[in-house]
Amino acid sequence: MVENKYIPRLYGRRQDKPLKPRQARLMESLLPTMAAPDPAKGAIDPKKNFPQADEIWLEVGFGGGEHLVWQAVHNPSIGLIGAEPFVNGVGKLLGLIDQQQLKNIRIHFGDARPLLEALVDRSLTRLFVLHPDPWPKKRHHKRRMISPWFFEAAARLMKPGGELRVASDIPDYAAWTLMHAQHTPEFDWTAERADDWRLRPEDWPQTRYEAKALKEGRSPTYLVFRRK
């Protein structure tokens, strides 16, 4: 078990190769226009960023942004926030946003956790955590995104009926997520049969990380929880 507070430090890599020139330019020009409010400046009501949106959805650790962009394209009435500290991922997302001229995305370039803390109660209808870093060693479990702290934050942030989606190709991480969900009475696991967690729902596109996992012979688990 881990503490009910997160370690305010980011593990994992922040950058690999240098950004392509176009991505570097978009970091300068496009990112400031699409940035989510800074959590260091106080409480965030995301409705202010998306006054026309029917709902606000948030993706934690969007990687290369394929899932976030797919959701933004297929749900134009939704405001989507993506949080990611990996600069190459943010560069890729900016490239996709620019290419498709998307307007319904805001980017938090950094650790998602201060953002989750700053968002106001009941501000989110969907929350996605797709293939969070597994941190398989027991002594590193306290680095995992899914934690008692995370479920407490999700319970506060989500509207009744809202959906929390978590995917992992690591059986231990899926079991870990279910264990923490069981300790959070505000959420119900929606699965009724094995296919509900074995098969990816149609409105859930494959991510880059998932494609890699499948190629390497690991099967993902798709967990959907409903906020009571």
Ligand SMILES: C[S@@+](CC[C@H](N)C(=O)[O-])C[C@H]1O[C@@H](n2cnc3c(N)ncnc32)[C@H](O)[C@@H]1O
């Ligand atoms: C295994 S990758 C999966 C990426 C993507 N979701 C996918 O499925 O392709 C995990 C991602 O979580 C991001 N991440 C790690 N810690 C994070 C944090 N505290 N806040 C936001 N993202 C984080 C990493 O930078 C990385 O991009």
